[in-house]
Amino acid sequence: MGFFPFRAADLAIDLGTANTVVYLKEHGIVLAEPSVVTLETINGIRRVRAVGDDAKLMMGKTPDNVETIRPLRHGVIADLEVAEEMIRHFVAKAKANAGVRLRGSPEIVLCVPANSTSVERRAIRDAASNAGARQVSLIDEAMAAAIGADLPVTEPYGSMVVDIGGGSTEVGVLSVGGLAVTLSTRIGGDQMDEAISGWVRRNHNLIIGEATSERIKMEIGAATIAGALREMAIRGRDVVRGVPTETTISQEEVVEALRETVGQVVETVRQALEITPPEIAADIIEGGIVMTGGGALLEGIDTVISEATGLPVTIAEDPLMCVARGAGRALEDVPYRGVLHAV
Missing domain, CATH: 3.30.420.40 (ATPase, nucleotide binding domain)
Structure with missing residues (x-):
């Protein structure tokens, strides 16, 4: 001490x-x-019942007087x-x-x-x-993502970071302790989850919750198909009959469901590169693009961005914590x- x-x-x-x-x-x-926060209303008074991990377990499963926010x-x-x-x-x-x-x-x-x-x-x-x-x-x-990924942000050397979070994607071009270019789009993991649940509803007539969409994304989600295809059993409520039912979704379907969302992330990266000063762009050709955030864990997203930009793309170590x-x-x-x- x-x-x-x-x-x-x-x-x-x-x-x-x-x-x-x-x-x-x-x-x-x-x-x-x-x-996530779970709030409970008793006699008209709202109070916090759970926060974090405990609150997330309650999502979509609460009675009328309890809500998860x-x-x-x-x-x-x-x-x-x-x-x-x-x-x-x-x-x-x-x-x-x-x-x-x-x-x-x-x-x-x-x-x-x-x-x-x-x-x-x-x-x-x-x-x-x-x-x-x-x-x-x-x-x-x-800037925080770049420092966390050990990029030389205080040096006169250009580097680029793409941080895909839950609610937004941040693209930053950094040099000499500042952001030369910064773009932000309100597309992230949440929009990927919504795209999956929308696809399942349209193609399987099945309504699934937020937690199930996230589980599909994490288990078989991918930005492009590479290697053996996987499948996953999912449960939800049938749109027509209104009863609980189970079906199977393939990785190919998830890739198709995420195509538009992934495309918007790629487009943001390209827009940032288009307005990057030429000297910094020369450094990025050498150093490539570094990806951070939970979205960087989506299988094949680094390959898609690399193919679209022609630049090497690496995923930072422990991207969620960067x-x-x-x-x-x-x-x-x-x-x-x-x-x-x-x-």
């Missing part, structure tokens, strides 16, 4: 649409849970009050997970999409301040402090 056992616990939080990852200064990543949409806060409760819960749980006794108000670094408005940025700041932050700094998601790890480094390391901005 140090000389000051009760110092404040500074944190970096990747507040994502699908998952929240918390990085505790000097401890690394201490928490990664779904961005995802307080973020497309990487920005949609429900300020619930987001505040969620941040407060995750901060307390992160401290408990790290097993450290920390007091005082922490400094919190939060990741935001590049195209978020000043109103959306202020909402994120207010949620963190109300949850007990002493000081709130923001960092662009693309943004939080990068934000944490910006909090800890003096050379990166310049990439943080106040609101």
